[in-house]
Amino acid sequence: MTARPALVIAAGAAVFAALALVPFVADGYGMSLAIAIANYAILATAWALFSGPTRYISLATVAFFGVGAYTVAVLGEVLPWPIVVLAAAVNGTLLAFVVGLSTLRLAGIYFVIFSFGLTELIRQVVTWYEVKVTNTVGRYVFLDTDQSMIYWQLLGLAAILYLTGYLIGRSRLGFALRVIGGDETVARHVGIDTTRAKLMLFVLSALFMTLTGAIMAPRWTYIDPAIAFNPQISFQTVIMALLGGVQRLWGPLLGVIPLTLLFDWLNANFPNHYLLILGIVFMLIVYLLPQGVAGAIGKLSRSRTKPEPETDRKAHSAEARP
Amino acid sequence: MRHILKRHLGPALCAATLGIAAIAPAAAQESIRIGYAVSKTGPNAGGATTTTIPNYELWVKEVNEAGGIKVGNKQLKIEVVEYDDRSISEEAVRSVERLATQDKVDFILTPWGTANNLAVGPIFDKYGYPQIAGTSVTDMAPKLAARWPNSYWLLGTGGSYAEGLVELLVKLRSEGKIGDDVAMASIADGFGIELAKAGRAALEANKFKLVYDKTYPLGTQDLAPIVNEVKALNPDVFVAFSYPPDTLGLTDQARVLGFNPKVFYTGVATAFPLYKAKFGAAAEGVVSLGGIDPSDPKVKDYIARHTAAVGKEPDRWASFMTYAGLQALQQAIEKAGTLDKAKVNEVLRTGTFDTVLGQISFDNESRQVPNIFTVGQWQNGEFVGLVPHEHHGASQLVFPKPAWPAQ
Known part of the structure; x- marks a missing residue:
């Protein structure tokens, strides 16, 4: 943890360079698995980027993801790809800005409910617009892209996300957010502009979610509001991030990889009992790993040397917080 | 590297905790492997369990009871690989990728619904599998057929249904009714x-x-x-x-x-x-x-077999297209005499097939069945x-609609 920034960044770059070679060795199915992992790795990490330090449980992941996907659905065939991605980024940022300004004063359960409602609201607005104005609900995205292209774009986005997260963690903003997470009133009293700090991170986190949606959209050819704004994406993101652990930048990844593989394995071997077994597995996870994988690893490496610091326990109780 | 490690770690961990051992896939020799990913759960499950899954099960059962599909001089039984796409496009995409590249199945049956069929279209196309969609109503069908030449859209376009109805109304109005x-x-x-x-x-x-x-x-x-x-x-x-x-x-x-x-x-x-x-x-x-045409013995026979095999009657719309698609696939494989996908596609494109919809062919640009x-x-x-009125076995409209019976 005391490694020099240059070293950490160089090591990260080397890992991503190695991961970029995956399309040359993986087959079609391996690639689709890699895309699934990259997709959720970005969503969960971006989610934890904001929700980790501030402990605001957001269920709005798919609102931004869907806005990205829909931007591609609307503009994908009429504009060149980089402009489409840029437009998605602008849409996501604007939305996050407006939403953030109006809601980040909410706390606890009010924010959770609001963020969930936001997704529904956007979905209904899009549906209403499509029905009344464009007279169609499903949109077709015919873009010539393949799995490798999608994977590389996701990988590039993940690299930027990790770099951003790493730099924020070392910055004054990161510190301010940790103070807010500890006690927001104290944070305000020591002179932190809490709303501004939260807003900045919320927008940043939303930006990555939006871009993920934009990159993934061409994979499905057909997009309608139910597909783009599927609340399951939000829930899965939260579950994966919490399983991995949200206090470290690499924590969510430890939830994403095993869960993506587990979902896939369960579906392949028990297609008729998938949900049943999934429920049992979730219960086992909660019983066996109440602090997430990252928490368990931290505990393991610290055991017998020094007692468990209180902060880690508190961090993971975020799940139970209203 | 790490991925590969984790890939085995996850399943191993899970199997251990649940005490369930993974079942090793049976060695595939004298059989034809057919895979499908349909929505067994989620919002699409209602449609899939009414129309798609019963017909797949019926067809597999019948083919295997008859000794299998004739490929060249061999009779190959069907071995099924099935997944649940949970009504999510991304899951459908991944499951079909898995069928194509991991399970290496010989043929893939289509998922339920328009959205999932469109989502998996590029994969069917990439690996050259025929995509015979029996549950997709889309006005894009002609465009899709041009984009994915091995795709067939048996249910036609939304427009054709609306226009069929208006045609009926025009006739009623001209009769002054x-x-x-x-x-x-x-x-x-x-x-x-x-x-x-x-x-x-x-x-x-x-x-x-x-x-x-x-x-x-x-x-x-x-x-x-x-x-x-x-x-x-x-x-x-x-x-x-x-x-x-x-x-x-x-x-x-x-x-x-x-x-x-x-x-x-x-x-x-x-x-x-x-x-x-x-x-x-x-x-x-x-x-x-x-x-349907209720006087057609093939239709009657199909309804009876469906009821006997799955315990309920088929619906009178997409079930027929789904089953006809399966019959066409089987006949195309038998006619081609090989499991080679390109050759089977060739037969599908040009041949005529004897199905519950009658003699059908996809020999047209839009890859649809004319005259359903x-x-x-x-x-x-x-x-x-x-x-259409000129369709063989078309009935006459009962007009006006009788009064609702007293409850």
């Missing part, structure tokens, strides 16, 4: 909107007057306001491009409120056995999409096809 007033309600979702759009255009082109034209959102529970409002307008024709829950709801409300127009048309699920089971004699005279029934009606407990 109905006036110009038409009331139309539609669900604000893909299928409802596509049909309403086509219906609106066709009605206006034929100088019908749309006295009521409203959409209602997915999941609307209270349909009485729609029925009441339409009833007050007293149109001769009521058309609802509806989904299963609202098809049942609208019929129920119309009966309760005593709204009995001369032509009463509801959408998806009207042709389901469930509709007849729920409404009994009240279903009589209701018009909808689909329909687009409009049907419940008559004497059977959902019979009406339009």
Whole structure:
């Protein structure tokens, strides 16, 4: 943890360079698995980027993801790809800005409910617009892209996300957010502009979610509001991030990889009992790993040397917080 | 590296905790491997378990009981690999990738619904699998066929259904049986909107007057306001491009409120056995999409076999397309005499197949079956096809719709 920034960044770059070679060795199915992992790795990490330090449980992941996907659905065939991605980024940022300004004063359960409602609201607005104005609900995205292209774009986005997260963690903003997470009133009293700090991170986190949606959209050819704004994406993101652990930048990844593989394995071997077994597995996870994988690893490496610091326990109780 | 490690770690961990050992895939030799990923759970499960899954199971059972599919001089039994796409496009994409590259199945059957068929289209195309979609209604069908030359869209376009209905109405009006007033309600979702759009255009082109034209959102529970409002307008024709829950709801409300127009048309699920089971004699005279020729022995035989094998009757619309698609695939494999996908595709494109829909061929640019029934009606407990009139076995419309029986 005391490694020099240059070293950490160089090591990260080397890992991503190695991961970029995956399309040359993986087959079609391996690639689709890699895309699934990259997709959720970005969503969960971006989610934890904001929700980790501030402990605001957001269920709005798919609102931004869907806005990205829909931007591609609307503009994908009429504009060149980089402009489409840029437009998605602008849409996501604007939305996050407006939403953030109006809601980040909410706390606890009010924010959770609001963020969930936001997704529904956007979905209904899009549906209403499509029905009344464009007279169609499903949109077709015919873009010539393949799995490798999608994977590389996701990988590039993940690299930027990790770099951003790493730099924020070392910055004054990161510190301010940790103070807010500890006690927001104290944070305000020591002179932190809490709303501004939260807003900045919320927008940043939303930006990555939006871009993920934009990159993934061409994979499905057909997009309608139910597909783009599927609340399951939000829930899965939260579950994966919490399983991995949200206090470290690499924590969510430890939830994403095993869960993506587990979902896939369960579906392949028990297609008729998938949900049943999934429920049992979730219960086992909660019983066996109440602090997430990252928490368990931290505990393991610290055991017998020094007692468990209180902060880690508190961090993971975020799940139970209203 | 890390991925590979984790890939084994996850499953191993899970198997250990659950005490369930992974079943090693059976060695595939003297069999033909057929895979499918359909929505066993999620919002699509209702449609998939009515139309898609029973027909897949029926077909596999029948083929295997008959000794298998004849490929060259060998009889190969079918070995099934199945997944649940959980009604999520991304899952459908991944499952089909898995079927193609991990399980290396010989053929892949299509998922249920328009969205998932479009999602998996590029993969079928990439690996050259024929995609015979029996449950996708999309106006894009011709464009899709051009983009994915091995795709077939047996259910046709939304436009064809709406136009079929308007054709029927035009005929009724020319006979002086109905006036110009038409009331139309539609669900604000893909299928409802596509049909309403086509219906609106066709009605206006034929100088019908749309006295009521409203959409209602997915999941609307209270349909009485729609029925009441339409009833007050007293149109001769009521058309609802509806989904299963609202098809049942609208019929129920119309009966309760005593709204009995001369032509009463509801959408998806009207042709389901469930509709007849729920409404009994009240279903009589209701018009909808689909329909069959009840005098055709092949149709009768199919319904009997379906009922015997899966314990319920097939629906009178997409079940037929789904099953016909399976028959076409089987015949194409047998005619090609090989499991080579390119050769089977070649036969599918050019051949004629003997199916429950009659003799069908896809030998056209849009890769659709010409002349399927687009409009049907419940008559004497059977959902019979009406339009196109020139279609073999087409019945005559019972007009006007009989009064709702007393409850």
